[in-house]
Amino acid sequence: MTFQPPKGMRDLSGKDAEKLMRILQTCRNTFEKYGFVPLETPALESFEVLAAKGAGEAIKDEIYYFKDKSGRELGLRFDFTVPLARFVANNPNMPKPFRRYQIGPVWRYDNPQAKRWRQFYQADIDIVGSSSPLADAECIACVCEIMQKLGFSDFTVRVNSRIVLESLLERAGVTKTTDAIRIIDKIDKIGEDGVKKELKENGIDPKKTMKIIGMRGKSSLKELEKEKPAGLPELLDFLRCCESFGISGRIEPDASLARGMEYYTSLVFEIMLPQQKVSFGAGGRFDNLIKTLGGPDLPATGISLGVDRLLEEMGETKDDEKAFIATIGNVQDFAIAFTQKLRGNGIKCELELSNRNISKQLDYASKKYRYVAIIGEREAKAKKAKLRDMETGEEKLLKAEDLIKALKRR
Amino acid sequence: MTFQPPKGMRDLSGKDAEKLMRILQTCRNTFEKYGFVPLETPALESFEVLAAKGAGEAIKDEIYYFKDKSGRELGLRFDFTVPLARFVANNPNMPKPFRRYQIGPVWRYDNPQAKRWRQFYQADIDIVGSSSPLADAECIACVCEIMQKLGFSDFTVRVNSRIVLESLLERAGVTKTTDAIRIIDKIDKIGEDGVKKELKENGIDPKKTMKIIGMRGKSSLKELEKEKPAGLPELLDFLRCCESFGISGRIEPDASLARGMEYYTSLVFEIMLPQQKVSFGAGGRFDNLIKTLGGPDLPATGISLGVDRLLEEMGETKDDEKAFIATIGNVQDFAIAFTQKLRGNGIKCELELSNRNISKQLDYASKKYRYVAIIGEREAKAKKAKLRDMETGEEKLLKAEDLIKALKRR
Numbered sequence: 149m150t151f152q153p154p155k156g157m158r159d160l161s162g163k164d165a166e167k168l169m170r171i172l173q174t175c176r177n178t179f180e181k182y183g184f185v186p187l188e189t190p191a192l193e194s195f196e197v198l199a200a201k202g203a204g205e206a207i208k209d210e211i212y213y214f215k216d217k218s219g220r221e222l223g224l225r226f227d228f229t230v231p232l233a234r235f236v237a238n239n240p241n242m243p244k245p246f247r248r249y250q251i252g253p254v255w256r257y258d259n260p261q262a263k264r265w266r267q268f269y270q271a272d273i274d275i276v277g278s279s280s281p282l283a284d285a286e287c288i289a290c291v292c293e294i295m296q297k298l299g300f301s302d303f304t305v306r307v308n309s310r311i312v313l314e315s316l317l318e319r320a321g322v323t324k325t326t327d328a329i330r331i332i333d334k335i336d337k338i339g340e341d342g343v344k345k346e347l348k349e350n351g352i353d354p355k356k357t358m359k360i361i362g363m364r365g366k367s368s369l370k371e372l373e374k375e376k377p378a379g380l381p382e383l384l385d386f387l388r389c390c391e392s393f394g395i396s397g398r399i400e401p402d403a404s405l406a407r408g409m410e411y412y413t414s415l416v417f418e419i420m421l422p423q424q425k426v427s428f429g430a431g432g433r434f435d436n437l438i439k440t441l442g443g444p445d446l447p448a449t450g451i452s453l454g455v456d457r458l459l460e461e462m463g464e465t466k467d468d469e470k471a472f473i474a475t476i477g478n479v480q481d482f483a484i485a486f487t488q489k490l491r492g493n494g495i496k497c498e499l500e501l502s503n504r505n506i507s508k509q510l511d512y513a514s515k516k517y518r519y520v521a522i523i524g525e526r527e528a529k530a531k532k533a534k535l536r537d538m539e540t541g542e543e544k545l546l547k548a549e550d551l552i553k554a555l556k557r558r
Numbered sequence: 559m560t561f562q563p564p565k566g567m568r569d570l571s572g573k574d575a576e577k578l579m580r581i582l583q584t585c586r587n588t589f590e591k592y593g594f595v596p597l598e599t600p601a602l603e604s605f606e607v608l609a610a611k612g613a614g615e616a617i618k619d620e621i622y623y624f625k626d627k628s629g630r631e632l633g634l635r636f637d638f639t640v641p642l643a644r645f646v647a648n649n650p651n652m653p654k655p656f657r658r659y660q661i662g663p664v665w666r667y668d669n670p671q672a673k674r675w676r677q678f679y680q681a682d683i684d685i686v687g688s689s690s691p692l693a694d695a696e697c698i699a700c701v702c703e704i705m706q707k708l709g710f711s712d713f714t715v716r717v718n719s720r721i722v723l724e725s726l727l728e729r730a731g732v733t734k735t736t737d738a739i740r741i742i743d744k745i746d747k748i749g750e751d752g753v754k755k756e757l758k759e760n761g762i763d764p765k766k767t768m769k770i771i772g773m774r775g776k777s778s779l780k781e782l783e784k785e786k787p788a789g790l791p792e793l794l795d796f797l798r799c800c801e802s803f804g805i806s807g808r809i810e811p812d813a814s815l816a817r818g819m820e821y822y823t824s825l826v827f828e829i830m831l832p833q834q835k836v837s838f839g840a841g842g843r844f845d846n847l848i849k850t851l852g853g854p855d856l857p858a859t860g861i862s863l864g865v866d867r868l869l870e871e872m873g874e875t876k877d878d879e880k881a882f883i884a885t886i887g888n889v890q891d892f893a894i895a896f897t898q899k900l901r902g903n904g905i906k907c908e909l910e911l912s913n914r915n916i917s918k919q920l921d922y923a924s925k926k927y928r929y930v931a932i933i934g935e936r937e938a939k940a941k942k943a944k945l946r947d948m949e950t951g952e953e954k955l956l957k958a959e960d961l962i963k964a965l966k967r968r
Contacts, residue, residue, distance in 0.1 A: 149606055149852050151648035154632055157600035159645050165596040181901040183908030186575040190567035190677045191601060191663060196559055214624030217667055222564055235569050238561035243925050245911055253601060257627055267600045278911040286909065392894040442559050484802040491591040498593030501655055501688040515653050
């Protein structure tokens with residue numbers, strides 16, 4: 149029997165699991181501050197919904213598919229956007245706008261690559277029922293706040309409008325716009341030369357498109373304003389909202405950005421870190437998806453954070469206030485009461501369970517804790533514990549209240 | 559196309575989703591205070607591990623099973639205990655005791671009944687590598703704290719030892735102890751008469767077992783002390799630890815308690831609410847499971863909270879500090895800045911996105927918020943907002959700082 153997790157999946161433990169919890173917690177708190185409410189859809193959806201045209205049709209082969217014992221065709225969700233659209237279609241009369249968040253694992257039967265997993269975590273916010281660019285800007289402002297709280301200082305948000313891109317391509321005389329967009333979207337993977345080559349192979353003149361691909365950064369806005377492509381007013385409105393949110397310093401217009409999922413209709417965004425070719429989060433407007441699935445005709449926008457990539461790049465989390473409670477001799481009653489007092493004051497405590505000899509306890513504790521509170525019979529009698537700093541070797545005999553203060557002060 | 563979730567599964571939204579988040583948050587915080595660290599195993603495990611003898615063999619038919627595209631036999635986890643045992647077997651050299659928590663959905667292809675779901679949430683803590691009854695007591699103390707924080711005041715914890723039960727049965731002359739235990743375990747489902755009937759059908763004399771089933775409550779301890787069955791010293795040690803934790807008022811010894819899962823070896827526990835026949839959490843010692851799966855020989859104990867049942871019984875959560883920000887006229891810039899200030903101070907805010915007419919905004923807000931901050935051009939000029947209490951109709955013109963104070967005070 150193998151004890152490995154299934155191929156392409158992993159166990160997260162130790163520091164990694166702690167980082168994961170910190171990311172999920174920061175997402176949840178910030179999402180809620182921005183007025184998003186939780187929605188929990190099941191991990192399984194009917195395969196028909198997942199693979200529907202306009203939903204996951206293009207990545208059908210990556211869906212974990214199976215039949216349940218009654219022959220129902222089910223699949224594991226591959227994102228949170230399609231389940232959201234399904235939920236909205238099922239609850240058409242909710243008050244709008246509907247802002248919800250959902251955080252958890254999603255599954256794709258991808259070929260495992262470096263840093264890609266078949267089970268990975270997403271943290272999503274979406275606003276259904278508003279076509280205002282303020283909705284898009286607010287999603288991005290929320291995500292910027294999360295990135296900063298997680299200690300990322302130099303991220304940017306690439307933005308574009310698919311309508312702008314299509315319009316520019318049409319004006320440049322490109323007729324196969326869908327093919328062109330699909331190829332341009334690969335630029336981070338295959339580079340400019342690769343894009344040129346593929347465009348040629350598909351009968352598209354690279355000259356006509358390379359100028360558009362080059363339209364990056366704020367300076368490109370002037371060019372856009374001269375060209376006046378369709379979709380420009382919405383893009384400019386959106387950029388003004390970003391200014392009001394104080395995040396325009398993060399925003400990088402990029403006329404080549406298209407995003408893979410076929411359900412995006414106009415604005416698209418990607419969170420990037422410098423020197424990284426993959427995005428840490430992405431999203432955009434999907435004004436047709438809910439209707440395509442058979443639900444009401446509602447505009448929608450949202451963004452999804454790639455939790456596993458954040459985990460990879462995030463620094464170590466600050467050690468929390470925590471201690472190991474070591475015991476010597478017959479002190480169980482007092483040690484339990486002491487531990488419970490610390491816990492009641494928010495200190496994370498692990499109590500020695502087996503009264504091992506003290507050097508074994510200290511050896512164990514040194515692997516996981518900086519601070520150990522030692523309780524022997526003398527300490528128990530004095531209603532105190534000896535707080536030992538495992539780094540400096542310093543020891544102090546303290547009452548519970550003073551020990552709590554000492555741990556919180558550092 | 560149907561927009562329902564798959565049969566036996568559900569979407570959680572609105573108040574239910576908020577309650578779910580509160581339960582998960584309370585579990586996580588309390589688990590961490592008790593020194594448990596997070597572990598995240600994937601939702602999918604190899605079917606071989608899930609259905610192994612001593613693990614999920616008995617509920618094999620309830621496991622969501624499928625083959626992935628490479629023919630690998632996988633299944634969705636049906637609990638967190640088997641994945642924990644698999645993880646420990648895969649990481650035999652971790653420092654012990656290893657205390658971990660895991661919270662999330664598990665899946666069982668059960669026949670959907672009232673209040674039973676095919677995807678449901680569990681919140682688990684386990685301690686691997688300690689055979690001390692202090693470990694069992696600490697798990698229960700932790701769970702008692704969670705129950706209290708969630709507003710449950712009258713729960714009890716039924717406890718027993720399988721060793722005690724087996725020993726009592728043997729002394730009473732029952733030879734088929736495994737069958738007897740399996741039947742006794744059904745007492746909450748089929749009642750005393752049902753148990754008697756099934757015992758007879760299996761060739762077991764009901765008289766010999768009914769006396770044991772009747773041994774409930776603290777008074778039964780005296781009888782046990784007279785009988786001196788095997789396993790009694792551990793049970794009494796455990797009860798003493800519960801006293802030190804100040805939770806012995808919750809503890810109800812019950813000689814009939816057996817618990818379904820076959821991996822339990824001695825102590826077993828169940829969290830009960832009065833007038834409810836189902837448990838809200840359960841656990842026990844599984845000293846053989848890790849070794850049975852092929853891992854090291856390590857004792858282990860733990861408890862699992864049934865999150866969906868808690869959700870069902872829990873009262874409404876207290877409304878958080880939150881507000882809707884309504885806008886009239888051309889005030890977008892100031893409204894965004896004002897909203898961000900509130901959010902920065904921990905107020906959950908939803909900003910009007912489309913500048914609908916004010917009566918539409920108030921109508922929408924009244925469904926979800928008690929407080930609305932209205933910003934018109936006059937308010938924006940004065941750098942204030944009008945705080946409206948939607949219940950009383952009272953209005954006050956306030957600066958952001960004062961509005962924050964007003965919302966936090968209530």
